[in-house]
Amino acid sequence: MGCVIAGGGPAGAMLALLLARSGVEVTLLEKHGDFLRDFRGDTIHPSTLQVLDELGLAQEFLKLPHRKAYDLNLVSDRGDIKIASLRRLPSAYRYIAFVPQWDFLKLITTAAERYPGFRLLMNAEAYDLIREGGAVRGLRYRDESGEHEIRADLTVAADGRHSVLRERAGLVPENLGAPMDVVWFRLPRHRSDRDDTFLRISPGHMMVAINRESYWQLAYLIVKGGYARLTEQGIDALRGPVGDLLPWLADRVGQIEGYDDVSVLTVALNRLRRWHRPGFLCIGDAAHAMSPVFGVGINLAVQDAVAAANLLAGMLGSGAPIPESALHRVQRRRMLPTRLTQAAQRLVQNRVINPALTGGLDPSRLPRDLTKIPLLNRVAPRFIGQGIRPEHVMVKEL
Template sequence: MERTTCCVVGGGPAGMMLGLLLARAGVEVTVLEKHRDFLRDFRGDTVHPSTLRLLDELGLGTRFAEIPFPKLEEMRMRIGDTTVVMADFRRIPGAHKYIAMVPQSDFLGLLASAAEAEPSFTLRRCTAVTGLLTEGGRVTGVRYVTEDGTRGELAADLTVGCDGRHSAVRGEAGLRQDSFDVPMDVWQVRVDAPRGSLADGRVLARFGDGQAAVTMDRGDYHQTSYLIRKGTDEELRRHDIQWFRDRLGALCGWGDEVTSTIGSWDDVALLRVTMGRLRRWYRDGLLCVGDAAHTMSPVGGVGVNLAVQDAVAAARLLAGPLRRGSVTALDLARVQKRRALPTALVQKSQLSEHALLRQALDGTLGDGGLPVPLRLLRGVPPLRGVTAYLGGVGIRPERAPAFARG
């Protein structure tokens, strides 16, 4: 049987960061990624200030800066004719006063390149995990299948599930999330809008007439998330695509020459929004981090940042036990204890934002005036720095371990 010290399932932000850090600690680590490459549509394409600082500490800041990207310096919300600045990243401390709007494939490619320079790191693409190996109740590795149908087993002292919101590892381990009610699903679409309709890199949320959308200027197109009531996708798609073009155009102020770039419903991807959190992130021999442990709402775009922070904490706390060959459930519990509070606070904040989204989809947001939090943000500009810090840096941001610094 093949063997590694740590098997990381999933080559997303958490998996690649964890693999890189453990490899720099001298731990033999194998990352299993089911896809051939990192190219995905509508993934989290934001790198937050706390992650940018991590890249600097890892000696990767200069290489990252060579990737062309727009900088998000503020987030705005427009309710009818009223605009509110929700976060101003220029007000936060540190060298990086912005969110980098970088395709996730470029970010993951950078991490993979740095990790593959380490002799103890292996990335195996086109390899999907199909089950867990167990012995006496302890997880001892994984079963997998490759793209050509070859099946195999990989034994490991520790298996880490970094395989996202639909985590196969989580399900195979019998770990169940406590779910939160969410009011919406999201249609995701690219619109070839004219340049200049938004400032480069700006994110603008728009609410009006029972509609809600978030548009992100990506240079040659606008990445747009259009919110619909939970579970109504099939019903709404019975309309002709022109119905959607008209509604989106009215909300965003786009004419037919813009919305006509949406050719058919095939151009409109559905994200079924879920949100939940494991009561226990681990069992003997196995740990879940990132969305596998706590599925985040897309609100605020903080899922990638949280996943990266989980990975850094896990690497710092587990590198020593992995090198000694003595990882225990108590070691895994320490990771959860470290990351539980930041996760719970972010999800609590997202649930508060969901209350605004319910009002927006009901068409009642702004009736009788703006909600108190939005009035405060309009009237007290320094508060925009507080919201930027909470969203861009977060509670208990992690620093690169000494063994991994470049």
């Protein structure tokens, strides 16, 4: 068999589609029974929209329930501050689309099912690698019927920031640090509420509010490791800041009945120094866990998948052995975007998020419209919208 991929997230699903589309036999394993997990990243940036366009899926994507953000706004105690605008991007897609990640994954895997070489196994948890002759030759997984093996020319770990297969391969990520964790929850949205998705900062507090039409998906940032301390203070320790930051939600914070109503994202920022072993490759969060800063995680994962397909599909399709040097070319192509994006995330974490959470930053002092700063207006939209070295689909459909 050509390729087996562990992890049905954006990286794994996109790679599976691209390989199947090029005629490669590929099996995708997802350890859950569906894609319906709440509080997953769901910002689809112009770089990913362009990939969908190149695959002929853009119109199908745009039929999904979604919201478009053309401008990015910060709300301070004294009012709104425009951070960036995507309206002048040199792209057909000049916005960020907010869509539930499960809808995005369903779109990708449904498209992959059109190709005879694609197979999706749900409730299939990869737990080990098959090694022969000093190389990885597949994986072992378990499902409701027991334990199984799949042998393949290439095994790809796209199983997230806590990748089991990465660990089995003896690859250990370098921790770059993050000053925050995120408490996720939702509250009902009223028609009289504001209409956009925005960042709210007040000295000592920080929150992201995502408009989901019928409800708000809210991300309240806390100091790294501070969740236990927050819960010890009782649920009002969360309700109070939410009501203070967003007074128009104060009449609804009582619907957060307890900490069972929230989820906690332990933020990690790390990357592997080596993404591969013979016959084995890590992509997406398994290769580099991204901070929520800029909301680029999905898009970096998709770019990894496109690069991997462009560089490896031909060899996989021909049945030729996959030299480790080919896997290293994937890492080499995607390492620069990873490093630069993470460097920018660290800069924001250190200069904005940490000071905001510790009370040392008052955004009210910033100009009302940062897009009027020429250099920032040129760089920020491209960096956020298209990223460093955006990938394009080069493999042909068979």
